[in-house]
Structure formats: C-alpha cells, structure tokens
Amino acid sequence: MVKNMLTIFEGLHPGIQADDSQRKALEALEDFLRHDQEKGVLVMTGPAGSGKTFMMKALVRWMRQADLPVVLLAPTGRAAKVLAQTTRCRANTLHRQLYRPVEDDLLSGRGFRVRFELKSMEKDEPCVFVVDEASMMGNGSGGGESLLVDLLQQIHESSSWHKIIVVGDPFQLPPVGETESPAFLPSSWKPWGCDFRKIELAGRYRQSALSPVLNLAGCILDWMQWEKYCKEGALGNLEGLGNLGYKSGSWWTEFGEWIKAYAEGGSEEDPLLHATMHTAILDFEQHYEPGQSVLLAYSNAWASKFNNGYRSRRFGNRVARPSAGESLLVVRNQYLNGGHLLANGEEIRFVKRVGKTHQHGGMSWINGLLEWIGMDGEERTFEGKLCLDLLQSGQPSLSPVQQQALWQQRVMEPDSMEKDPYMAALWVKYPYAQTVHKAQGGAWSRVYLLLERPYAVQDPISYLRWLYTAVTRCSDRLIFVQPRF
Structure with missing residues (x-):
C-alpha cells in the first residue's frame, strides 16, 4: 500500500x-x-x-x-x-x-x-x-x-x-x-x-529562524515588494513589511545598516565584511574548500579579477596555466567521446598538462588530462584542449573576434567542425569567483558576495532580484566584500 x-x-x-x-x-x-x-x-x-x-x-x-x-x-x-x-x-x-x-x-x-x-x-x-x-x-x-x-x-x-x-x-x-x-x-x-x-509555498524554513542569511533574504523580498508597489502603484500583499513609510530606494540605506549590524557577528579571525578585495582574497585562501567556497559578483570582469588575484597568491609563478588538482568550471555544453554530455555549469578537475603550451589563432592553448564525475556518478578521465586566454580573461566566452581568428586558421578539410580540435575545445573558467547568473542553481556553505551596484538606483527591482539570488546561494556563512583593491 x-x-x-x-x-x-x-x-x-x-x-x-x-x-x-x-x-x-x-x-x-x-x-x-x-x-x-x-x-x-x-x-x-x-x-x-x-x-x-x-x-x-x-x-x-x-x-x-x-x-x-x-x-x-x-x-x-x-x-x-x-x-x-x-x-x-x-x-x-x-x-x-x-x-x-x-x-x-x-x-x-x-x-x-x-x-x-x-x-x-x-x-x-x-x-x-x-x-x-x-x-x-x-x-x-x-x-x-x-x-x-x-x-x-x-x-x-x-x-x-x-x-x-x-x-x-x-x-x-x-x-x-x-x-x-x-x-x-x-x-x-x-x-x-x-x-x-x-x-x-509560503514561509522560510530551510535554515533556523535565527539564520541571518535567511532573514536577509526575507528582507530583500520585502524591499522588492515595496519597490514594485512604488513603481506600479499596486499595494498587493505587504503583510510583515513593517515600515509603510518607505520611499523608493530607501531599502539601500536599510541594507547598509543591516550589513553593519551583521558584520558585528564576525571576528578578527573570521570577519563578515571586507573593505577591500585584497583582504577578501587572504580570507578566501585561509578558508577555501573545493565546492564549498565561492565569491559571487555581478560582472565577469570582477570575477576574473578575483580569480586572477587569488590564483596569483596561491600559485605564484605557476599562475599562467592550471595546476594539478585544480578545479575548472565548464561554460559551454560539450559532448565527449561516447556521447557523454559535459554540461554548462559543471566542474572538472585538471590532472596534468599533456605536451607544451602552443599558439593558434593568436591565442595560447594547452592539452590537459582531465577528470569528471558524470550524472551517473561514474568518474571519467579524458584529454581536452583548453584556451588559456579564455581562462584568464574577463569575458564569459571567446569573443567574436577570437572565434573568427579560429575560423581563419582552420585547416580546410571536408570534416565536420567537431573534428577541428580548436573549435571543439573545452570552454572553461576558474571557479573560485563566478557571476550570480552562472551560479544560479548551486549552493555553497561559504559565500563571499561582492557588493557591486551596477543598476541599484536605475532599476532597483532587478538589483534586488540579483541580490536575493546571490544571498540564497549561501547555506551557512555569508561574507560581504567591497569592490575595490
């Protein structure tokens, strides 16, 4: 039964x-x-x-x-x-x-x-x-x-x-x-x-009632609802909002006060607010756990700055290419031999370099031995070609100019595109810092949130949505970071 x-x-x-x-x-x-x-x-x-x-x-x-x-x-x-x-x-x-x-x-x-x-x-x-x-x-x-x-x-x-x-x-x-x-x-x-x-579904239960992270998510929803009311003139359900004296944009002041109060819960050894990216990198290095720690940003440019800064400190003069055991984030769907899909958003592990760094189409490339755990739980080892320029750039993918350069370099044969190793190369980035859009669907126990403010005033509802999505990636400890070195 x-x-x-x-x-x-x-x-x-x-x-x-x-x-x-x-x-x-x-x-x-x-x-x-x-x-x-x-x-x-x-x-x-x-x-x-x-x-x-x-x-x-x-x-x-x-x-x-x-x-x-x-x-x-x-x-x-x-x-x-x-x-x-x-x-x-x-x-x-x-x-x-x-x-x-x-x-x-x-x-x-x-x-x-x-x-x-x-x-x-x-x-x-x-x-x-x-x-x-x-x-x-x-x-x-x-x-x-x-x-x-x-x-x-x-x-x-x-x-x-x-x-x-x-x-x-x-x-x-x-x-x-x-x-x-x-x-x-x-x-x-x-x-x-x-x-x-x-x-x-209503209510907030994933973490305890005393969870600062979940409380902040609730505040953001309230602020979002109020901004929507100010924009559309439709009150809707404002139960629990508390302060009906809001003016549009005043949530930013409350958010700042919330962060100040929240930061008081940290310590000198484990602060909850970093005034600069440099101190955040030092803290990230101390507490980093693969798959459990991430910095989230709005722009690819800031994510790249953090990745490069963290890797420079961690790997020194070996920063130019992936190191053995380092994780890489897949940013384009790719089918491997055997029909296995390496999906956008998955992480793979770099085992070792195969051969030397070489140039093609004005870009630097390496072949690497890689490991990946598929959807079926099986671990697979395979060889793939990686573009070092993409790994280190502030762009989410190869630019149209770079793609055109590969087209011009292509050996013209009556084969499919997939036979060309450069056009079928893996598109990967370093996973330590990611945009919130890329991080959607994931969860980390320790999240560093870079407080970029790209459209907070011009489009507060969109920014609050971005902020809510970022905050809810965190299952335990949320650390705020100011966007400056």
Missing part, C-alpha cells in the same frame, strides 16, 4: 511538521499524480527556505512507491547534480534530455557555432517529468535558449501521456533577456493544451 505524501514527508524529516501551505501542496501533488490528465502541468513555487527541497524528496519517494516512472531534469549541470543528491535519484540536464549535436557548416566570416537539434524522446513511454530550478527555463523570446518551448515540443510529438511538475523560486533572476520566468506563467503552457495548475 502506498503511503500518502504527507506521511512520507514527515517520515523523512522527523521533528518537522508540514505547515498549511506545505500540506496543501502535498495534497495537490498527490491529487495531480493520481488523476489521468494526459497534458497536465503543475507548477510549484516558493521562496528560499519554504521547503521545496523537502517536498522534492517526498515527491520522488512517493512516485517510487507508486511505481510511477519519473524523469528528473534541471537547466544546468550543477543544478542537476544537486537535484540528484537531494532525491538520491538520477537527474539529467534539460540539454541532455532535449538535444543532440549535429554536424554544421561553419558560419563563413562570422566565427562558428556548435549546433544542436531537438531529438525525439529516447523512451517514448508514459512518465512524469519533474523540472527543478525552473526559473532558469527560457522560451527563447529574450534571445536565450528555448528550453521550455523545446521540452513542450518534444512531449507534444511523443505518442505517450506525460505529466510535468515544475519547481522553482519566482523571486530569482529570470532567464537572460526575459523580465519574468516563463515556466511559472499560465500563458506559456495553455497554447499547448496543457491543464495548468499552480501551488505556492
């Missing part, structure tokens, strides 16, 4: 009782799965700490007991691995689920690109798709990837029934080029004939 989802939820977390919104959500999930809507979609949203992770564990456990086939998906490699660890069930990236690489002609005179096409469902059998971190799913309208539309297209073309459960935080940054996350909007689903339902 299959237990109800509420019983499973409370059994997985002894001492924690579901609140009203969680109970309603669990009941809605179970009702949704027990009925036979062929094109049903259920969207479950909630802010940081509202219990989404607990809900996902209970959901997957219930589906296993009910013998319901489930496919777990996430927009990035990092988010997929977090989902797999949370549910103890295999998860994949949306990219791996949706696309396959195909040979493509080079864009003569305009650089090159890897082209992927939508593939048919590998196993066209009834199943439930569960997509986590869905705030990152775009529909292509802003110029980014059309993950949402392509998922719907793949399902629409299949011959079996499928249900979709979408989970995410509506207050996080939307996909690049979009103002809202399309996955949470009924208008994105209804043209496909989907039976749309939505449930919202």
Whole structure:
C-alpha cells in the first residue's frame, strides 16, 4: 500500500511538521499524480527556505512507491547534480534530455557555432517529468535558449501521456533577456493544451529562524515588494513589511545598516565584511574548500579579477596555466567521446598538462588530462584542449573576434567542425569567483558576495532580484566584500 505524501514527508524529516501551505501542496501533488490528465502541468513555487527541497524528496519517494516512472531534469549541470543528491535519484540536464549535436557548416566570416537539434524522446513511454530550478527555463523570446518551448515540443510529438511538475523560486533572476520566468506563467503552457495548475509555498524554513542569511533574504523580498508597489502603484500583499513609510530606494540605506549590524557577528579571525578585495582574497585562501567556497559578483570582469588575484597568491609563478588538482568550471555544453554530455555549469578537475603550451589563432592553448564525475556518478578521465586566454580573461566566452581568428586558421578539410580540435575545445573558467547568473542553481556553505551596484538606483527591482539570488546561494556563512583593491 502506498503511503500518502504527507506521511512520507514527515517520515523523512522527523521533528518537522508540514505547515498549511506545505500540506496543501502535498495534497495537490498527490491529487495531480493520481488523476489521468494526459497534458497536465503543475507548477510549484516558493521562496528560499519554504521547503521545496523537502517536498522534492517526498515527491520522488512517493512516485517510487507508486511505481510511477519519473524523469528528473534541471537547466544546468550543477543544478542537476544537486537535484540528484537531494532525491538520491538520477537527474539529467534539460540539454541532455532535449538535444543532440549535429554536424554544421561553419558560419563563413562570422566565427562558428556548435549546433544542436531537438531529438525525439529516447523512451517514448508514459512518465512524469519533474523540472527543478525552473526559473532558469527560457522560451527563447529574450534571445536565450528555448528550453521550455523545446521540452513542450518534444512531449507534444511523443505518442505517450506525460505529466510535468515544475519547481522553482519566482523571486530569482529570470532567464537572460526575459523580465519574468516563463515556466511559472499560465500563458506559456495553455497554447499547448496543457491543464495548468499552480501551488505556492509560503514561509522560510530551510535554515533556523535565527539564520541571518535567511532573514536577509526575507528582507530583500520585502524591499522588492515595496519597490514594485512604488513603481506600479499596486499595494498587493505587504503583510510583515513593517515600515509603510518607505520611499523608493530607501531599502539601500536599510541594507547598509543591516550589513553593519551583521558584520558585528564576525571576528578578527573570521570577519563578515571586507573593505577591500585584497583582504577578501587572504580570507578566501585561509578558508577555501573545493565546492564549498565561492565569491559571487555581478560582472565577469570582477570575477576574473578575483580569480586572477587569488590564483596569483596561491600559485605564484605557476599562475599562467592550471595546476594539478585544480578545479575548472565548464561554460559551454560539450559532448565527449561516447556521447557523454559535459554540461554548462559543471566542474572538472585538471590532472596534468599533456605536451607544451602552443599558439593558434593568436591565442595560447594547452592539452590537459582531465577528470569528471558524470550524472551517473561514474568518474571519467579524458584529454581536452583548453584556451588559456579564455581562462584568464574577463569575458564569459571567446569573443567574436577570437572565434573568427579560429575560423581563419582552420585547416580546410571536408570534416565536420567537431573534428577541428580548436573549435571543439573545452570552454572553461576558474571557479573560485563566478557571476550570480552562472551560479544560479548551486549552493555553497561559504559565500563571499561582492557588493557591486551596477543598476541599484536605475532599476532597483532587478538589483534586488540579483541580490536575493546571490544571498540564497549561501547555506551557512555569508561574507560581504567591497569592490575595490
């Protein structure tokens, strides 16, 4: 006999009782799965700490007991691995689920690109798709990837029934080029004939009630709501906001006061506020743990400055290239031999250099022996070509000029682009500092947050969203850093 989802939820977390919104959500999930809507979609949203992770564990456990086939998906490699660890069930990236690489002609005179096409469902059998971190799913309208539309297209073309459960935080940054996350909007689903339902979680439970990090996230949501009211003139739900005497932009003053008070909780040995990037680098070096420590910035330029500064101190005259055992962050989807997808956002380990540093297309390159743990948990060793210029630059990818230089250097053979080792090279960056956009879907126990203020005054809602997304990457200790050396 299959237990109800509420019983499973409370059994997985002894001492924690579901609140009203969680109970309603669990009941809605179970009702949704027990009925036979062929094109049903259920969207479950909630802010940081509202219990989404607990809900996902209970959901997957219930589906296993009910013998319901489930496919777990996430927009990035990092988010997929977090989902797999949370549910103890295999998860994949949306990219791996949706696309396959195909040979493509080079864009003569305009650089090159890897082209992927939508593939048919590998196993066209009834199943439930569960997509986590869905705030990152775009529909292509802003110029980014059309993950949402392509998922719907793949399902629409299949011959079996499928249900979709979408989970995410509506207050996080939307996909690049979009103002809202399309996955949470009924208008994105209804043209496909989907039976749309939505449930919202309330409350903040992930950390204790005394958690300064979670308290700050709550304050940011309040400030965001007030700025939206000032902009749109629609009061909405301001319960708990406290001060209705706000003026637009006054949250910045409160934020400054909050940081001052928060910093008093630090110590000389482990401060919570650094006045300069230099002192932050020293502190980062002292406390760094792979996969547990990161500095988050708004711009790639500042992330690169921190990476270069930290590596210069740590590796000295060996800073020009990766060192043995160093982690690297993948910034472009890449298929390896055997069809294994190395997804954007995953980390790999540099084992050693193979051969000498060499020049090609006006850039420096090395071949490296690399290690990677795939979505299936298997460790793989492979050789890849790395561009040192990209590793050390303040740009997120090779520039159009650099790509065009590779095109001009290409040996003209009737082979596919993937046979050219430079055009099929791995695009990687150092992972110590990342932009908040790149870090979305990840979590670290120790987060250094660089307080850039690129559009705080001109567009406060967007900045608050950025700030909220950054703060909620932290599971334990949050350290603020002033953007100056």
